Amino acid sequence: MSDKQVAMVMDLNKCIGCQTCTVACKRLWTRREGMRHQWWNTVNSQPGTGTPHGWENMGGGFKDGIAQVGHRPTVDEYGKAWEFNYQEVFYGGKDHVPLTPVDGDADKGPNWDEDIGAGEYPNGYYFYLPRICNHCTKPACLAACPRKAIDKRENDGIVLIDEDRCRGYRFCQEACPYKKIYYNETLGISQKCIFCFPRIDEGVTTACSRQCPGRVRFVGYLDDPEGPIYKLVHEHKIALPLHPEYGTQPNVFYVPPMSPPTLDENGIATDKPRIPIEYLVSLFGSEVEGVLDRLHKERERVARGEKSEMLDLLISRKWIEMFGPFGKHPRDVGGNPVQMVTPEPITDKGGVA
Amino acid sequence: MDSRRVKNSSSYLSPVAGVWSAIEAVEVRMMPTPLGMQPTEYIRQSWNNKPYGSVDSLSVSSVHDGKTLALKVSWQGVSPEGSDFPDALAVAMPIGESPPLALMGMPDKPIHILRWTASNPILSSILSKGIGLSDHGPSVVAGAEAAKQNGKWHLVMTRQLGVGKNIAPLVEGKSTEVGFAVWYGANEERAGIKAFSVDWLNLTLDA
Numbered sequence: 001m002s003d004k005q006v007a008m009v010m011d012l013n014k015c016i017g018c019q020t021c022t023v024a025c026k027r028l029w030t031r032r033e034g035m036r037h038q039w040w041n042t043v044n045s046q047p048g049t050g051t052p053h054g055w056e057n058m059g060g061g062f063k064d065g066i067a068q069v070g071h072r073p074t075v076d077e078y079g080k081a082w083e084f085n086y087q088e089v090f091y092g093g094k095d096h097v098p099l100t101p102v103d104g105d106a107d108k109g110p111n112w113d114e115d116i117g118a119g120e121y122p123n124g125y126y127f128y129l130p131r132i133c134n135h136c137t138k139p140a141c142l143a144a145c146p147r148k149a150i151d152k153r154e155n156d157g158i159v160l161i162d163e164d165r166c167r168g169y170r171f172c173q174e175a176c177p178y179k180k181i182y183y184n185e186t187l188g189i190s191q192k193c194i195f196c197f198p199r200i201d202e203g204v205t206t207a208c209s210r211q212c213p214g215r216v217r218f219v220g221y222l223d224d225p226e227g228p229i230y231k232l233v234h235e236h237k238i239a240l241p242l243h244p245e246y247g248t249q250p251n252v253f254y255v256p257p258m259s260p261p262t263l264d265e266n267g268i269a270t271d272k273p274r275i276p277i278e279y280l281v282s283l284f285g286s287e288v289e290g291v292l293d294r295l296h297k298e299r300e301r302v303a304r305g306e307k308s309e310m311l312d313l314l315i316s317r318k319w320i321e322m323f324g325p326f327g328k329h330p331r332d333v334g335g336n337p338v339q340m341v342t343p344e345p346i347t348d349k350g351g352v353a
Numbered sequence: 354m355d356s357r358r359v360k361n362s363s364s365y366l367s368p369v370a371g372v373w374s375a376i377e378a379v380e381v382r383m384m385p386t387p388l389g390m391q392p393t394e395y396i397r398q399s400w401n402n403k404p405y406g407s408v409d410s411l412s413v414s415s416v417h418d419g420k421t422l423a424l425k426v427s428w429q430g431v432s433p434e435g436s437d438f439p440d441a442l443a444v445a446m447p448i449g450e451s452p453p454l455a456l457m458g459m460p461d462k463p464i465h466i467l468r469w470t471a472s473n474p475i476l477s478s479i480l481s482k483g484i485g486l487s488d489h490g491p492s493v494v495a496g497a498e499a500a501k502q503n504g505k506w507h508l509v510m511t512r513q514l515g516v517g518k519n520i521a522p523l524v525e526g527k528s529t530e531v532g533f534a535v536w537y538g539a540n541e542e543r544a545g546i547k548a549f550s551v552d553w554l555n556l557t558l559d560a
Contacts, residue, residue, distance in 0.1 A: 144395035169544045203473040
């Protein structure tokens, strides 16, 4: 058991699927050898198959406390980003060379069904679902590893793979019901989201949360009554875990997405939301209906001119307050603080320096 | 089993070298590791009713020249290219007093393992004090050469004779014990999901 648990809340009403979080994580952590295909952070359009494709049907997790057998996603199921013929297009010297995938390498990418969603016009719908490792309270990955190569930190509950102890057996990949563990073929080890623990240790929030332009992500301690996580999860109770039936007690929570009403054949709004409640219940459990109700009622109260701590929290006017105790700037911590220097003026010599 | 003394072990480095035909081979019976001894519930659940460790036996022979010991092992089970997990063979020897082989070492009775995989020409040297507790082992002068023929692996593993910290002693004129484990990669065998040689086999190095 951990003393404290660091946690994240994502407001799905604000995510625009810009993938800045995905790129922030990729640039910081997964540019290294053997990590090209690793997407510790993903943002998928729901309903959709997600990353890896069809992950919700790949088993793992626990049922009635018993470890469930899981599927280890294949490289194709994770999806491969296409390699394009940029060299040929830009520097090949020929006119009108179309941009095409190289060597027929054009299978399903990691985010293949982006923006497809479901429903029929005028009632089509989808929303974006950002996902990271949930740093679960009952991690199936940790329980599966025969070498105890996965540990849950005492002080903050961050779940980490010890890259020295890992032998790349990949039982963890099978056991994780969220399929958030990747295999590094070059190093022969499994790797996953580390909740930016080197930043967290210095009081800086995760890269994904800090880079998000949509102010989607809150970070803090789950049990800190002063912090945004506690308030959203325990006090206002509007942040829910994803697929709680997987039995791992994830510590990433979601404020479910509200949606416009469906239109009937005459174009008149009905009282049914565009995103079917049944679908949201399948993701977040039966409490989601009550949560959406409370969100709508709170918005109506504010529309009438009343105050709402809940909406103030969600609106996040003061961006840095979203990160609780992790509000430090990366520039101000660590051994080699970045120094701002005045850049040299660009002389007009043409071309790129 | 005897490790026959020969003039020069370097003639025996290749598993298909003709000289091996003059060296008597011993059949070592293998069986799958018990499912109940797998360290985690996930492994026990996911391999329940899934056959593994199906190698029946290994054919083992050995020579040494007072400096280097060569151990030739042949077994059925070559996986096709592109398997997620490689075919592998491990040779274990006790460092001091031997623990039961199935325990893979004990804190006060560690074992020294040399492990070959089809995906890496360099052997791993492993120190093990129990199931799930193997760690980086001592530096030893050791090597391997493998060949495949008709679905069978033929491997020669060599190791410098001698003693040392955490090194299983190999001394001419003395006996030690040896145990084996085999993984068939195409069946996704790795970690404790393997065939093993049940009990230690006595290995005596000719004086």
